[in-house]
Amino acid sequence: MxxxxxxxxxxxxxxxxxxxxxxxxxxxxxxxxxxxxxxxRDYTITVANFNRAVPYQIWAPTSDPAGWIPNSNKIANGEGGAKVLHLGYATKAREHAVFIQSNEQPPAEFANRMANSNQVVGTQQVGGVTWEQRYREDKKQRTLVRALPDVTLVVTGTADWAELGQLAALLQPRPKPTA
Incomplete structure (x- = not known):
């Protein structure tokens, strides 16, 4: 021993x-x-800065969906000098959802890039408005797209269609700030 x-x-x-x-x-x-x-992550300052930085009327959630946690936000540079707003969330079911908007041209290419897909699989009614549905199976990514004359709105992520619709339903145009 x-x-x-x-x-x-x-x-x-x-x-x-x-x-x-x-x-x-x-x-x-x-x-x-x-x-x-x-x-x-509070996104109010990011939304206000984005509103001042772009020449068109922007859209933003009027509130956060119940039980969701806003966990990321940024303003990025898109193609052709366009600005892109990203607002990310952890949903109530703890999936991922992101609201993205830009006036990047052409709108279809912007939507394709944000959705990681150019395949439309259907439509979804949200607050009386028709949104395009896209789905990329290998990433389990669902996307809602709404192209307006001056801006393209995208709601995407691993959240289910109902959760994405919840976020899309809360999007409202924001008034431009006065000088």
């Missing part, structure tokens, strides 16, 4: 015992959070 308590082997055994004790403590006694933590 003496050879395991002296020299190099003693050191190895002592380190192993200490690491085993730490491991047992971490597994059974260390506090662990099982709570979901999705960061909430």
């Amino acid at each position: 003496r050879r395991f308590t002296e020299g190099f082997y003693g050191y190895v055994v002592a380190v192993f015992v200490v690491l085993a004790c730490v491991g047992v403590f971490l597994i059974f006694f260390a506090p662990q959070s099982r709570d979901e933590r999705i960061p909430r």
